[in-house]
Amino acid sequence: MATGSTTSAVREAGSEEIVDSVARVLNAAGIPCVLWGHFLWATHGVPTYIPLDLVIPDASLAAASEAMTAARFSPPLVACLDPTTCIDGSSPDRQHPHPAFHMHIEDTTPGLTVSSVCLHLQSETLWFLPPLRASLASPRTCRLPRYLALACDRTALPPDELGMGRGVFHSDQTVVVVPKAHILTEALMRIMARDRYERVGMWAVQHFLYIALYVEERGILDLRLLPEPLGKLYKELTGRGHGNAMVKLMRTLGVPVLERLYR
Numbered sequence: 001m002a003t004g005s006t007t008s009a010v011r012e013a014g015s016e017e018i019v020d021s022v023a024r025v026l027n028a029a030g031i032p033c034v035l036w037g038h039f040l041w042a043t044h045g046v047p048t049y050i051p052l053d054l055v056i057p058d059a060s061l062a063a064a065s066e067a068m069t070a071a072r073f074s075p076p077l078v079a080c081l082d083p084t085t086c087i088d089g090s091s092p093d094r095q096h097p098h099p100a101f102h103m104h105i106e107d108t109t110p111g112l113t114v115s116s117v118c119l120h121l122q123s124e125t126l127w128f129l130p131p132l133r134a135s136l137a138s139p140r141t142c143r144l145p146r147y148l149a150l151a152c153d154r155t156a157l158p159p160d161e162l163g164m165g166r167g168v169f170h171s172d173q174t175v176v177v178v179p180k181a182h183i184l185t186e187a188l189m190r191i192m193a194r195d196r197y198e199r200v201g202m203w204a205v206q207h208f209l210y211i212a213l214y215v216e217e218r219g220i221l222d223l224r225l226l227p228e229p230l231g232k233l234y235k236e237l238t239g240r241g242h243g244n245a246m247v248k249l250m251r252t253l254g255v256p257v258l259e260r261l262y263r
Helices: 002-028 036-041 058-070 181-194 201-217 230-237 245-252
Strands: 034-036 052-056 077-078 101-105 118-119 149-151 175-180
Touching: 002 052, 034 036, 036 052, 036 175, 052 058, 058 101, 058 118, 058 175, 175 181, 181 201, 181 230, 181 245, 230 245
Parallel strands: 034 175, 052 118
Antiparallel strands: 034 052, 077 101, 101 118, 149 175
């Protein structure tokens, strides 16, 4: 048991250091970023992992790509040789949202839970939030919006528990910023409506259901913070309401509905 615990601790510490180092490189270039994807889900307590995803402002993509390519990371990050066919890039077989840029982690540490670093545009992920402002590139000194938190914030994130996701970061000095649970939930609801007929939509549905199972059940999600009628629709989508909740969600968000599929 002790050996397994030690291995897990090393693995989690290594993953945490990687995401923190990437965030620091982006911040040093004046680029704000927030955690996204599976690593974000895990930080909120969902038992999942890989890859490491970050959201950046759309206008910062070129600068972010340049900063990451020029930086010396440990373990090293290497450019993808064929992003169009890579499963971590734009491969048509990819189930997750496609990143705008990604690099691979060149490391052989046993059990390391991160294999690549992916950058996503805010317009594709958190478009309903105000634009990520430049001051967020100094997350430890600026005043964070109420819907964001540092990844070490124990009032916003769960502890690391057996059988659950990694939870709050161990280091109190991290610069990694995370959307709070209600923002993560709203993002998934909007994506599963927007991409209802695509693979990404099914991915969003799956992870939305994880929210109810692993996040809400532990008291981390405050449903009162979801804007209505999304709060009510959340309950219907998780089986506590009536009617065709997905159709209601799509219509609420102005997404066209293929009526023939719901007759």
